[in-house]
Amino acid sequence: MPPTAVLVHGAFADAAGWTGVIAELQNHSIPVIAPPNPLRGLTSDAAYTASVAAQIDGPVVRVGHSYSGAITSVAGAAENVVRLVCVAAYVTEEGESLSELQSGLPLSRLVSNLKEATYPAEGTEPAVEVTINAEAFPDIFAAAVPAAATKVLAVAQRPPAASAFTEMASAAAWKTRPSWALVAGADQAINPEVERFGAKRSGATIVEIEGASHTVAVSRPKEVAEPIRDAVRATS
Template sequence: MSPTPTVLLVHGAFADASSWAGVVEELRGHDIPVRALPNPLRGLASDAAYIASAAAQIDGPVVLVGHSYGGAIITVAGAAENVVGLVYVAAYVPEQGESLGELQGRFPLAPLVANLDEWTYPVDGAEPGVEVTIKQDAFPDIFAADVPAEVTRILAVSQRPLSASVFTEPAATAAWQDKPSWAVVADADEAINPDVQRFGAKRAGATVIEIEGASHAVAVSRPEEVASVIRDAVRATG
């Protein structure tokens, strides 16, 4: 019998690895090995290289799970030899050579796009880079409308910024072309248009589960349902 795959959770923009806490608890309760890594959020190629390296150093098969921008990362990092499955959670699912800007440009833009603050950060030997966060007053409705207010207040002030370059950087490869995938669509998402999620998932041939009324922070608000899909992926690939 094949060993149980390790689940490697990859968070997206404006969040950190603690956003997977409820999912981690659910998976551990089913004796599934799991890791939740910090995502650098500095560029698609470099972020994917970091996650692919981490996956390659895990002994045994790996199921990569990506939320939001993390979906683009696992699409590229999933080419690592020991990755056996991909799970997309309210995520982008790009094609090889496609940027996130091109993918989401196929559909009406979500309210997130009009509610971003821009900041700069130093880049060695180059002009400062541009990074974005969600405006704090808009954060609850856009990112986490189904999460308790006392939690969203903390999430809003502890956002991790995303380099704006990720929206124009094409995906170097698309691991879903030859590895099985699953997708959780958050049908009340105001950060990534649910139709963007549906389109990418269908194109990838993913097994799709829609969660009614779920916000972009579906892993926080509905961890049991998200973990259930991940368990399906683990069972199918183990």
């Protein structure tokens, strides 16, 4: 039995974004699950997704898209995780936040197109969460997705807690786990230079897809599935 691929979605989206990639992996007889990401903060999101992976029999290949690259850097340190794959993602160092990782490089268009709202948080004042302005969403987040679909996605966003961008990563699993990284060359949500920097620093095997948008898993599922398959094959 090959390792199980655990695909964790990023901010503003849900696990449906992995549909095409899941089909590709299943066609190659690779066990796969795509759990929901709570999007309530780096530490709690990493703990939740790590608990899902810990209940899988056998080894796990952790895959993270976007914000979940940071989650993968933290939760990938779990004992049964053997390989890491980051897709159009932030790849954080221990003690580093997403905001710090981006500092010194030009910010993506996403940063200036975020809309804040509040939600109830137990024991504290209302917490802040963010969404992408609906009119900017298609170009920034899903440029390669048909226009009719982006209109739906824009109003079905799953907002992350604003604290997810400032919370520091408690581990950097790529220091002890072989990793792969896919860079989306035309990403408007994360500056591709941020993706390249994190990928190179982690020593990952890097694949870059020229012209790919942030939703590369939706628009180019076969190409996204390939480094995941490579990680599984390297383990098997």
